[in-house]
Amino acid sequence: MTRHRRRNRQAVRKLLEELSSVLDAFGWYGIGGRRASANDASEPSLADAEDEESYRDDGGDQDYEEEGYDEEVWFYDPWDVQSALDEAMSNILKSDLIIELTSVKEAPSFSETAAVLFGESHELTKRAEYFEKLISGYEDRVSKDDLSEAYDVLRTLMEELGWKETSE
Amino acid sequence: MTGVSKQELRSSLNTRLKLLCVDHDALFSSAVEVVIFGSRAAGVNSDTSDLDVLCFTQYKRRMKTSQLDCICYPHEEMGSPYWLGCELASHIAHYGVWIMGSGAWCNSVHIGDAAITRKQRKVLSLVVNAYSRWRQFHPLFRVKYVTSIRRELQRLCLLQAAVPVPPTPVLDSQWNSHQTKPERLLSVAGDVSGLPHAYADWICSILERDTLAEGVCGGMRVARTSSLRSPG
Numbered sequence: 011m012t013r014h015r016r017r018n019r020q021a022v023r024k025l026l027e028e029l030s031s032v033l034d035a036f037g038w039y040g041i042g043g044r045r046a047s048a049n050d051a052s053e054p055s056l057a058d059a060e061d062e063e064s065y066r067d068d069g070g071d072q073d074y075e076e077e078g079y080d081e082e083v084w085f086y087d088p089w090d091v092q093s094a095l096d097e098a099m100s101n102i103l104k105s106d107l108i109i110e111l112t113s114v115k116e117a118p119s120f121s122e123t124a125a126v127l128f129g130e131s132h133e134l135t136k137r138a139e140y141f142e143k144l145i146s147g148y149e150d151r152v153s154k155d156d157l158s159e160a161y162d163v164l165r166t167l168m169e170e171l172g173w174k175e176t177s178e
Numbered sequence: 179m180t181g182v183s184k185q186e187l188r189s190s191l192n193t194r195l196k197l198l199c200v201d202h203d204a205l206f207s208s209a210v211e212v213v214i215f216g217s218r219a220a221g222v223n224s225d226t227s228d229l230d231v232l233c234f235t236q237y238k239r240r241m242k243t244s245q246l247d248c249i250c251y252p253h254e255e256m257g258s259p260y261w262l263g264c265e266l267a268s269h270i271a272h273y274g275v276w277i278m279g280s281g282a283w284c285n286s287v288h289i290g291d292a293a294i295t296r297k298q299r300k301v302l303s304l305v306v307n308a309y310s311r312w313r314q315f316h317p318l319f320r321v322k323y324v325t326s327i328r329r330e331l332q333r334l335c336l337l338q339a340a341v342p343v344p345p346t347p348v349l350d351s352q353w354n355s356h357q358t359k360p361e362r363l364l365s366v367a368g369d370v371s372g373l374p375h376a377y378a379d380w381i382c383s384i385l386e387r388d389t390l391a392e393g394v395c396g397g398m399r400v401a402r403t404s405s406l407r408s409p410g
Contacts (some may be wrong), residue, residue, distance in 0.1 A: 087303045089300070089304055090307065092307075093307035093308065093311055096315065096319050096322070096323075097314045097315065097319075099316075100316040100318075100319045101314065101316075103316045103319075104316050114318065116318060116321075117316070117318040117319045117322040118318075139243075143240075143242045146242065148249070149264055149265065149296065150296050150299070150300040151296065
């Protein structure tokens with residue numbers, strides 16, 4: 011039991027270490043206190059740079075008029091954060107710290123990992139589910155509001171697990 | 179694909195809403211259209227598939243769980259150019275089962291250039307992100323990304339041909355039965371603006387991982403493939 015607890019603590023530490031990289035990935039969208047460095051694994055968000063420009067443009071561009079779903083909302087490609095999260099989950103899986111995940115047949119999601127660590131009905135698992143929902147987007151894009159909220163949800167979740175931001 | 183009765187789908191929706199403690203009447207009282215789409219509507223679902231629902235009502239909302247994915251849109255969006263030209267509208271117009279409403283908007287649906295451009299951007303982002311993180315990904319995550327890239331290329335291919343995208347199990351079935359040609363997917367990938375040529379080799383090598391037989395990309399592959407199998 012003690013060994014299990016110790017292992018669990020190690021797993022939570024590892025989870026926090028990995029999630030801080032996910033938090034950094036929000037920097038590409040201009041969200042959060044720290045911007046990811048150019049040497050990070052992820053490329054800058056390429057997909058919706060043009061969209062961002064057009065949403066900032068009040069000049070009544072025809073393409074924008076037709077495509078715009080909500081003029082007040084900016085939409086982004088969510089893959090920078092989604093792939094950062096997948097890399098984080100990959101590293102957790104490779105660490106073999108969570109025994110329940112060593113025999114899985116499919117890539118585990120963040121919320122599935124949280125369910126193993128904290129329990130399916132635990133508040134932290136629910137938050138992980140909510141985070142995934144926020145970054146999943148719709149029609150291949152996610153609103154900046156949802157991304158900002160996702161950042162807050164993740165940060166709060168991490169803080170509750172004992173994470174403290176360190177200065178670079 | 180097998181026919182699924184409207185009653186069956188309605189009952190499945192009610193059950194899932196109850197499980198989520200969502201009041202069916204409150205949710206749909208102001209709805210003008212309720213449509214079930216995706217794998218369950220087409221009868222190609224697995225036991226664990228969620229139920230996809232579109233609802234045109236008074237507000238924007240999304241409920242997403244492992245059991246249910248319900249998208250609510252303000253009903254004035256029904257006739258908007260964005261909606262009528264998007265991938266989802268064309269899918270629903272073709273595969274949807276109407277629980278409520280007439281679906282009159284379906285007659286105005288056309289797959290627009292904007293939908294194709296959005297899909298191309300998704301492919302670009304997916305490939306760039308997967309490529310840059312490939313070494314860090316656990317093998318299970320590599321499988322996940324290979325499958326995602328292949329499915330998105332299939333979708334892009336269909337959108338470019340103005341064909342509504344079928345549910346995911348149909349895409350998988352078309353791939354596994356070789357109805358979808360890898361060469362065609364590579365060609366579509368090659369047309370994605372901003373995708374470096376070197377990535378084509380890599381896409382070719384990962385598509386091979388997603389097939390039963392090796393060498394499906396045949397002559398499409400160019401030199402240096404082996405060095406691109408493990409990008410860094």
